[in-house]
Amino acid sequence: MAKIDDVARLAGVSKGTVSNVFSQKRPTSKKVTEKVLQISKELNYVPNHIARSLVTKKTMAIGLTIPHGKFFFSVFHNQFINGVILEASNYGYRVLLDMIAAEEVKTPSLASYPIDGAIVLGPTEEDDRINLLYQNEIPFVTIGKIINKGLQGVSTVNNDNKQVIRDICDYLLGLGHRNIMFLNAGEQMTVSIERTEEFVRVLQEHGVMIQPGMIHYKPGIHSDKYIKYGYDETLHSVKNHTERPTAIIADDDRTAFSALNAINDAGLRVPEDISLFVICGDQSMMHQVRPSLTGMDLQPSELGVQSVRLLMHKLGILEGSYENNRIVPSKIIERNSCSSIQN
Amino acid sequence: MAKIDDVARLAGVSKGTVSNVFSQKRPTSKKVTEKVLQISKELNYVPNHIARSLVTKKTMAIGLTIPHGKFFFSVFHNQFINGVILEASNYGYRVLLDMIAAEEVKTPSLASYPIDGAIVLGPTEEDDRINLLYQNEIPFVTIGKIINKGLQGVSTVNNDNKQVIRDICDYLLGLGHRNIMFLNAGEQMTVSIERTEEFVRVLQEHGVMIQPGMIHYKPGIHSDKYIKYGYDETLHSVKNHTERPTAIIADDDRTAFSALNAINDAGLRVPEDISLFVICGDQSMMHQVRPSLTGMDLQPSELGVQSVRLLMHKLGILEGSYENNRIVPSKIIERNSCSSIQN
DNA sequence: CTGAAAGCGCTTACAG
DNA sequence: CTGAAAGCGCTTACAG
Structure with missing residues (x-):
C-alpha cells in the first residue's frame, strides 16, 4: 500500500x-x-487510519457493548443497533461490537480499547463493563437506568418505564379491566423493578387489590422455563374461572404468543374472553399475527439514535448543552387483541 | 493515561x-x-492498542459489512452476527459493524479501513463493497455466492441453496403435493436465482409442469408491497378452486404469516387444506405460532462461525489447508403446518 | 498557502 | 533474558 x-x-x-x-x-x-x-x-493511496488515530487520539469508532451470552439479540436490540449504526455514520463514526466477557474484565492484559466512547446495553448493578470503561476514562452512555452511587456524570438514555406501565394500565382500566395479569421481564432487571412498582401503584390508585399470582417474572435465559415463559402462568390463572384475569400484559411478543397459546388451549379467545397487551415486540410481527396484537411502541431505533447523539455530546463532537438523561417517548399502537370488558 | x-x-x-x-x-x-x-x-496502565497496531499491522478487528438500508436486520442476520461475534472473540478479534454506503465508495477520501479482514453479508453482483475491499487488499469472505469473474481466490460460506430447495420439494412431493406455490426472495438476489432453477428442475423431474403464477419474488425493500408480500399472491391463487396450490413454500417467517392470513381469510386451513413450509425463519417463533410452522433450519449462527474460521485461515491465524468454499448443512424441522394430501 | 521536523506510543531486529 | 535505537505512517505546532 x-x-x-x-x-x-x-x-x-x-x-x-x-x-x-x-x-x-x-x-x-x-x-x-x-x-x-x-x-x-x-x-491507490488512502490515509492510514491507524497512524492517524495515533496522533489525533481519535479512533472514530464507538463501542457497543452487549451483555455476554448466547441469545442476546432480540428484535428490540436489532432495531436499537440499527438506529445506532445509522446515526453514528452521520458523524463519520463506526460501531465496534463488543461483548466484554467476565474473564476479560479480570485479565485486562489486553490493549486499551480502540474506541472513543461506548454505549452500554442492558447495564446491571455492579456492572464490570461500566467499571472498566470508567477506569479507562472512556465516555459512555448506558441504555436503561444504572444504579451506581460511585460514578459521576453517568449518561443514560431510556424509555420512561413507569410512564409506560401507567399508560398501559390506564388503557386497560379504561376498557373496564380490573383483573390484570402481568408477565414481567426478568426479576433482577432494573426495568422490571420499576414496572412492578408502578403497576402496583396505579392499580391501587384505582382501588384494585394486588392478588398473589398476578405478577410473574421471566426465568433466566439458561433456565429451561425460559422458552415457554407465559404459557404455564397463563394456563394456570385462566383455569380459575371465578378469578381469572380479563387482561394480560406480556413483556415481549414471544411471551405474548405463549399466553395466546395457553388461552386458546383453554378454549378461550383473544380478545373476546381475555385481552392481551404486548410491551415490547416486533411491530410488524404483531401486526401480522391473528389476532393482531395491541402493544407499546418503545421506539428502539430512536433509543439508538438518541444514545449516539448523547455520546457525541460527551465526546465534544456535538456542541451545545445537553441533558444527561434522555427519555424516549413511547406510544400505544391499538390493534385487535384488546377489547372492553363485557358485563 | x-x-x-x-x-x-x-x-x-x-x-x-x-x-x-x-x-x-x-x-x-x-x-x-x-x-x-x-x-x-x-x-492503571494498559498498552495502547492503536500504537501497537501501527507497528504490528494488525488491528485485531474484522469488519462485518452489511447492506445499506434501513431494515437490514432480520432474525437470520441476528443469529448470524451472534455466531460471528462469538467465534471472533475466540481468536481475540473484535467485530466492526460496517455499513458501506454507496456514497462512501465513491468518495474514498476516508482513511483506510482499520480492519484485518471482512465478512460481506448479502453480496450482490457488481458489489462496490467487494471491489473496495479488493482494492485495499483486505482479505474477505462473502456469505452467499458471488458472481464476479475478475476476482481471484474469493472465499465463500453458504448454505447449499439448491440442496435446500431439493430437500423441500422432495419433502412436499413425498406428502403427495403436486401443485406447489413458491414465494421466493427478491428477484435480483443470487440465492433466488439458484432456488428457482432448482425448484423448476426438481418439479420437472417429477413430471410437474410449472404454471404461471407458481413462482413469486419478494418486492424491493422500499416498495409498499414489501411488507405484505405473500398475502395477495396467496389469496389470488387460493381463490382459484380448480387449480389452487396444495402447498406453499415461503421465503421467510413473515412471508409465511402473510400467506397464513390469506389462507385463513379465504376460509381455508393450514395444514388441512394447504401446507405451508418456511425456508428461513426464527425457529422459536415458528415453534410458538399456531399452527407451528414446519421449515428449514439454515443454521445462521453456524454460518457466522464458519465464515470467521475461513477468514482466520486467510489471515494466517488458523493454520492448515482449507476449502475456499464452505457449505453449512441445513435440515428440515417438522412441525404442524404440512400434511400429506388428502385424495 | 507550504515545508521541515518533532512526536504520537508502541514493537522489533540487532547486539549483548 | 534485557537494552538502545530505529521505525510504523501519519498530524501538528512552528516558521515562513
Missing part, C-alpha cells in the same frame, strides 16, 4: 500538504489539491 | 521489556514480570 511519503514525493509537495488535502484541516491551493488527488488515485 | 515509558521508568526496565511482559512474545524473568505488572496496575 502506498503511503503518504510516496504521494508527497511524486506530487512534489511535503507530507504535511498531502495530509491537509485529505483532512481538509488547512486550506490547500486548487492546483496542489488536484495534483495530490491525482497522484493518490494513481497510487 | 500512563504510557509504556512511565512503566519502564518506574519499574527500572526498558520499554522493550515492558512490551514483552504484555505481549509475551519474548520470555521475561519472573522477577521482572511481576515488577512490571505491579507498576502497571498502580499506574
Whole structure:
C-alpha cells in the first residue's frame, strides 16, 4: 500500500500538504489539491487510519457493548443497533461490537480499547463493563437506568418505564379491566423493578387489590422455563374461572404468543374472553399475527439514535448543552387483541 | 493515561521489556514480570492498542459489512452476527459493524479501513463493497455466492441453496403435493436465482409442469408491497378452486404469516387444506405460532462461525489447508403446518 | 498557502 | 533474558 511519503514525493509537495488535502484541516491551493488527488488515485493511496488515530487520539469508532451470552439479540436490540449504526455514520463514526466477557474484565492484559466512547446495553448493578470503561476514562452512555452511587456524570438514555406501565394500565382500566395479569421481564432487571412498582401503584390508585399470582417474572435465559415463559402462568390463572384475569400484559411478543397459546388451549379467545397487551415486540410481527396484537411502541431505533447523539455530546463532537438523561417517548399502537370488558 | 515509558521508568526496565511482559512474545524473568505488572496496575496502565497496531499491522478487528438500508436486520442476520461475534472473540478479534454506503465508495477520501479482514453479508453482483475491499487488499469472505469473474481466490460460506430447495420439494412431493406455490426472495438476489432453477428442475423431474403464477419474488425493500408480500399472491391463487396450490413454500417467517392470513381469510386451513413450509425463519417463533410452522433450519449462527474460521485461515491465524468454499448443512424441522394430501 | 521536523506510543531486529 | 535505537505512517505546532 502506498503511503503518504510516496504521494508527497511524486506530487512534489511535503507530507504535511498531502495530509491537509485529505483532512481538509488547512486550506490547500486548487492546483496542489488536484495534483495530490491525482497522484493518490494513481497510487491507490488512502490515509492510514491507524497512524492517524495515533496522533489525533481519535479512533472514530464507538463501542457497543452487549451483555455476554448466547441469545442476546432480540428484535428490540436489532432495531436499537440499527438506529445506532445509522446515526453514528452521520458523524463519520463506526460501531465496534463488543461483548466484554467476565474473564476479560479480570485479565485486562489486553490493549486499551480502540474506541472513543461506548454505549452500554442492558447495564446491571455492579456492572464490570461500566467499571472498566470508567477506569479507562472512556465516555459512555448506558441504555436503561444504572444504579451506581460511585460514578459521576453517568449518561443514560431510556424509555420512561413507569410512564409506560401507567399508560398501559390506564388503557386497560379504561376498557373496564380490573383483573390484570402481568408477565414481567426478568426479576433482577432494573426495568422490571420499576414496572412492578408502578403497576402496583396505579392499580391501587384505582382501588384494585394486588392478588398473589398476578405478577410473574421471566426465568433466566439458561433456565429451561425460559422458552415457554407465559404459557404455564397463563394456563394456570385462566383455569380459575371465578378469578381469572380479563387482561394480560406480556413483556415481549414471544411471551405474548405463549399466553395466546395457553388461552386458546383453554378454549378461550383473544380478545373476546381475555385481552392481551404486548410491551415490547416486533411491530410488524404483531401486526401480522391473528389476532393482531395491541402493544407499546418503545421506539428502539430512536433509543439508538438518541444514545449516539448523547455520546457525541460527551465526546465534544456535538456542541451545545445537553441533558444527561434522555427519555424516549413511547406510544400505544391499538390493534385487535384488546377489547372492553363485557358485563 | 500512563504510557509504556512511565512503566519502564518506574519499574527500572526498558520499554522493550515492558512490551514483552504484555505481549509475551519474548520470555521475561519472573522477577521482572511481576515488577512490571505491579507498576502497571498502580499506574492503571494498559498498552495502547492503536500504537501497537501501527507497528504490528494488525488491528485485531474484522469488519462485518452489511447492506445499506434501513431494515437490514432480520432474525437470520441476528443469529448470524451472534455466531460471528462469538467465534471472533475466540481468536481475540473484535467485530466492526460496517455499513458501506454507496456514497462512501465513491468518495474514498476516508482513511483506510482499520480492519484485518471482512465478512460481506448479502453480496450482490457488481458489489462496490467487494471491489473496495479488493482494492485495499483486505482479505474477505462473502456469505452467499458471488458472481464476479475478475476476482481471484474469493472465499465463500453458504448454505447449499439448491440442496435446500431439493430437500423441500422432495419433502412436499413425498406428502403427495403436486401443485406447489413458491414465494421466493427478491428477484435480483443470487440465492433466488439458484432456488428457482432448482425448484423448476426438481418439479420437472417429477413430471410437474410449472404454471404461471407458481413462482413469486419478494418486492424491493422500499416498495409498499414489501411488507405484505405473500398475502395477495396467496389469496389470488387460493381463490382459484380448480387449480389452487396444495402447498406453499415461503421465503421467510413473515412471508409465511402473510400467506397464513390469506389462507385463513379465504376460509381455508393450514395444514388441512394447504401446507405451508418456511425456508428461513426464527425457529422459536415458528415453534410458538399456531399452527407451528414446519421449515428449514439454515443454521445462521453456524454460518457466522464458519465464515470467521475461513477468514482466520486467510489471515494466517488458523493454520492448515482449507476449502475456499464452505457449505453449512441445513435440515428440515417438522412441525404442524404440512400434511400429506388428502385424495 | 507550504515545508521541515518533532512526536504520537508502541514493537522489533540487532547486539549483548 | 534485557537494552538502545530505529521505525510504523501519519498530524501538528512552528516558521515562513
